[in-house]
Amino acid sequence: MKLVRYGKAGHEKPAVLLENKLIDVSNVAGDIDGNFLESGGLEKVRAFIEAGEFDAKEWSEDSHLAAPINRVSKIVCVGLNYAKHAEESGMEVPSEPVLFFKATTAIVGPYDEVVIPKGSEKTDWEVELAVVIGKKASYVSKESAMDYVAGYMVHNDISERAFQLEKGGQWVKGKSCDTFAPLGPYLVTKDEVADPHNLDLWLKLNGETMQSSNTSDLIFDIPTLVSYISEYMTLLPGDIISTGTPFGVGLGLNPPMYLKPGDVMELGIDGLGVSKQSVVAFEDASNR
Ligand code: ZN
DSSP states (O other): OEEEEESSTTOOOOEEEETTEEETTTTOOOBBBBBHHHHTTHHHHHHHHTTSOOEEEETTTTSSSSSBBSSSSSSEEESSSSSHHHHTTTOOOSSEEEEEOOGHHHHHHHHTTTEEOOOSSOOOEEEEEEEEOOOOBBOOOTTTTGEEEEEEEEEEEEEEEHHHHSSOOGGGGTTTTOOOOOOOEEEEEEESSOOSSSSSEEETTTTEEEEEEEGGGGGSOOOHHHHTTTTTTTTTOOOEOOOOOSSSGGGGSOOOOOEEEEEEEEEETTEEEEEEEEEEEEHHHOOO
16 A cells, blocks of 8 residues: 555645545544554555545645654664765775664655755755554564564655764764655555565656665665664654665765755655655745
């Protein structure tokens, strides 16, 4: 299933996207969040769809989409998880997963604007496969790790490189600004993705391909990441693990190139849809 949250900001409704039609599932799902995943929401929605007693409405580009999951307790990001990206960043390929947090207040919808933060000169893009946790995970083995995965989404791990790398301390400062986590368009349930380790992922900036890779190049695969992270913290339903970005970010170009107002990013992953964000200046966003 492809789950979305659509409608006016702050009043989004849960829906299933089926053959380009939106099926409202608010009767069986209050919202798509950790509680929904934990309480068997997916099964209820699946049964509702299979029963076929619903009105479907045409999907259109202006059906405003929010991030497909609400009330995320944490976003755990994995750094340098593609060898060529580690190289372009001038860093060693890690021997253990590099982890950092991204504030959940950074989450926006798949077609929302990305705001260049105040004082930023180095805002950058990163297409990533995001994994959504379906049930509480603490000290889970690699062998059972996939039982804890609910599904997958496209994530643009927007990053401010000066905040991240030049201001000391942890990467979190360069990863957490408002609008720095466009998610979606949809949450695709695990059963619909035959092999999450063989998905093309790409990002275009103003129509030009900047990133083009495949999740088969991940250094640490999804079971390894779920198991590893669960040794250091409890993962809750609805939590997101962003698995790292491949080669082709602005930081790695010679000379480096960063986002400016008016730029348009389009990014996608096989089977997980395409998202698109316009870039706006902080001053313009805050004057509205
Ligand atoms: Zn990243």
